[in-house]
Amino acid sequence: MRLMIYIPTLSATNTLDSRILTMPHETRSTTNTMSLARATWLILGLSTLVILATNLLSPPLWDEDETRFAAIAQTMLNTGDWIVPTYNQTLAVDKPVLMHWCIAVAFALFGTSEFAARLPAALATIVTALVILRTAARWFDIQTGLLAAIAFISCVLIGIESHAATPDAILVMLTTLTTILVADGLLPSTSNGTLTRMSTPRAIGIGSLCGLAVLCKGPVGYAGPLGVAGVWAMWIACEEHFQRVSSGERQGLFSIARIVAKSAVQSLICIRPIVITLAMLAVAVPWYLAVHVRTFGEWTSGFFLVHNVGRFAAPMENHNGGPFFQSIALLIGFYPWSCFLPLALGTTAWKLWKNTTSRETRAPLGLLMLWIVIWLLTFSLAATKLANYVLPVYPAAALLVAAIGVEASRRERWPHPRWMIAGIVSFGLGGIALATGILVASRLGLSGAEAAALIGVIPIVGAAMCLRAAHKNDPLAAIHCFAVTSLIFLAVLVGPGAWYVGRSNTLPSLISDAHRLAGGRARLASYQENAHSVAFYAGSHVAQPDSPEAIVAFLESGSDAFLVIPENYFDEISQRLPEEIKIVKRVRPIFRKQDSLLIGRARRDPENLEQIGANPGGVIR
Structure with missing residues (x-):
């Protein structure tokens, strides 16, 4: 039996720890299952539309990147030149062309407007949320899928980027699809733990997605997801080989190195990197070659040498920070769900180390951990620091927090009660910090935004309600309250709050x-x-x-x-x-x-x- 199967009921047969979770295994009717699935999709659809549609039309483009990308797309549409990205007769070398194409198509369909410029990011966020829902439902269960999708769409940075005319939301969609498709094609069977060799059509499809990601933001769209998948596949293969050999064969550096090398070869064979790479090149190279020829190499050297190698080697545009910048940025950007991210990471690491998870969930949990750690570590080493560099981590973080949260809700008592209370309290403290930050910003140039500080009241009230549910030892009610409060908070933040602040764009x-x-x-x-x-x-x-x-x-x-x-x-x-x-x-x-x-x-x-x-x-x- 393959690991990646659809979960037709709400039983605990595919939860984080079958020894703890004792939900009954009764078979539910097909009608009830379909009704539950429809209700789940309806809840997610309505939540996503409310957040993404809120204030998508009215605010002007007030970020420098937004206006630059929109101006490039406007130029493409006006001149008919869809190869060379320019704005105001200036060559734009900082990003490839996919985002410009998407905005230009939206302009052609809906006219040149802020709504059309931001529509590709909103659609990409919807697709990513649906992929997260579907994936979590297969790997864990439908409740985890719904909670993970809500966690993704209701965190601060995703709410901002889904309303921005920038390529980040599209990159997140493509890297998420790529990582999950690779995992689905490799996940070992539950009987022997052996990696499954990826089929050729799947490898071509994954390579095509990588090609689009490279057209969106460069080599990171290829190296990022495949780097995560490659390390994860090697970990799976190493575990398999170490379990098969005797303890005597594991001793000595030479024996360990031989097992690791054998595992690396096996993972490469299963991933089929040659097929993926060829498909990626077939999609991405034509445009890169065309823009190189049209600009006599100016765009190519500017993008690869300055905006890739240069940004990694040295800070650009004063975007610098210490080694923990990206970790702190993740905690802020993933708020309010980051209140429980440290607990989710610690709990998952402990389970993997002690091997207390079921075979069915060990591989997905390991993938989510590596997904977060590799992206975070890579961009922590880069000299140029921007919070959106680790945005591809957010789907994995949402899946992990949801998985741990749903497990906690099914226990008779709160697991790790002190950590849980600390997470709820930090939820309320985040509201206080937001209100304080808005008031300070109003004194530093964000004139007339004082009333927007009232948004910080929402997390404070939500935290109080969650604490009440926790005091009654009702984890499920606390999670429901947290999820609903997060949706309301984000809807107000990117809706009336953003409109109120957007009036300052003159x-x-x-x-x-x-x-x-x-x-x-x-x-x-x-x-x-x-x-x-x-x-x-x-x-x-x-x-x-x-x-x-x-x-x-x-x-x-x-x-x-x-x-x-x-x-x-x-x-x-x-x-x-x-x-x-x-x-x-x-x-x-x-x-x-x-x-x-x-x-x-x-x-x-x-x-x-x-x-x-x-x-x-x-x-x-």
């Missing part, structure tokens, strides 16, 4: 005013401002003059010419400007200590004359 209104003042479509230039952000909302090329003389020449070229410039750079050009060219608009960007200024000729209509009269310095606010 760039779209600044560009809109420039068009209005021009009496049609303004010609825009930027100086010491992000040209790609201006270009996306302007919908046209944005000039980038590099000297005061060039700025003045641009502004004098017509009444439709306007310049976006930070206030602290205005003195460089103020004495050179003709009398009719003034500051016609000023806004305060988020987390900036100076305003962004719009410089140009104000139209002499009644509305503008009234505004200029109210501001003697000629500034329209």
Whole structure:
């Protein structure tokens, strides 16, 4: 009997520890099973749609990466050049092309908008949640699948990235599919523990997914999931060989090395890396070769040497941190479920070390542990540190926390009660930290966001309710309460909370005013401002003059010419400007200590004359 089977009932035959869990093995009717499956999919579907649809339409693109990727996709759609990624006539070398293609297709279908730009990430998150549900239902049971999917979609960083026009959600989807498909193809049979050799069609499909992941974010889309799967397969093979040999044959370094080498060969044979690699190259190489030829190697050298080797070897763009940066980032980004992640990791490691799990669940648990550790360790060694680098860990973390949580709910008493209480208390403390952080940010440039601090009340109330359930020794009620509170918290955080904070993004209104003042479509230039952000909302090329003389020449070229410039750079050009060219608009960007200024000729209509009269310095606010 193969390990990877569908669980048609809610019995404990495929749970974490059959010696502890004593749920009955009665057979349920097919009708009840189908009703439960439909209810499970309905709950997950509604939860996912509520979170992902909340505030997907209204907030402007306010992250630099979002506007750059959207501008690249906009350029592809306008020019018909789907090979070379450019924005504002500048070659973009930091990411491959898959994300740009997805956004461009969304623009073609739904028009150029924030909703269309963010739609690929939202769809990728939905697919990942469904894959997690299906996988956990096979490896453990349906309750674990539902809880794991909810844990994934209701953690902070996934909620943010699912609403962002960035490639991270797509990479997570592809690496999750790849890792799980490899595991499904290799999982040993329960009778002899031998790895199963992967079929050729499966290997080709996995290689194709790796090719898409390489088109999404580069070599990490191939090396990451296959590195995890390779180490895991070697661990399975080593256990098999060590169990087959006598204790005398295990002694000595030479004997151990021989067993390890034999296990490595067996795992390579089963994974079929040549077939996977060839399929990956068939999908990814055509575009990489085309962009290399079209840009005469400039894109290739910039991406591989600067944004891969360079980022790993040295910090870039001030994104640095200590060796524990990624671990701390995981605890913050996976909140609120990270409150129980250390317990889940410790419990699972102990079970694997003491070999107290059933044969059916030992291999999946080992895979989840290696999945988390390998990704986390790899990017902890990288010099450039960003929290989203370890985003592919989140599906494994959700599966692991759910598996341990469901096991705990089926016991008569709380296992590890002190750790459980500590996790619940940290849930409430996270709400206090969030509220404090928002209040501090409102003093540092996030103006008007004080009311958003009320979001922190949700985890505090949820923690109190979970503590009450724990006091009554009702683990199942505590888990239900935690899951519901997490969904409400994330829905409010990425919904009304993000909308409230998003009001601080003033760039779209600044560009809109420039068009209005021009009496049609303004010609825009930027100086010491992000040209790609201006270009996306302007919908046209944005000039980038590099000297005061060039700025003045641009502004004098017509009444439709306007310049976006930070206030602290205005003195460089103020004495050179003709009398009719003034500051016609000023806004305060988020987390900036100076305003962004719009410089140009104000139209002499009644509305503008009234505004200029109210501001003697000629500034329209």
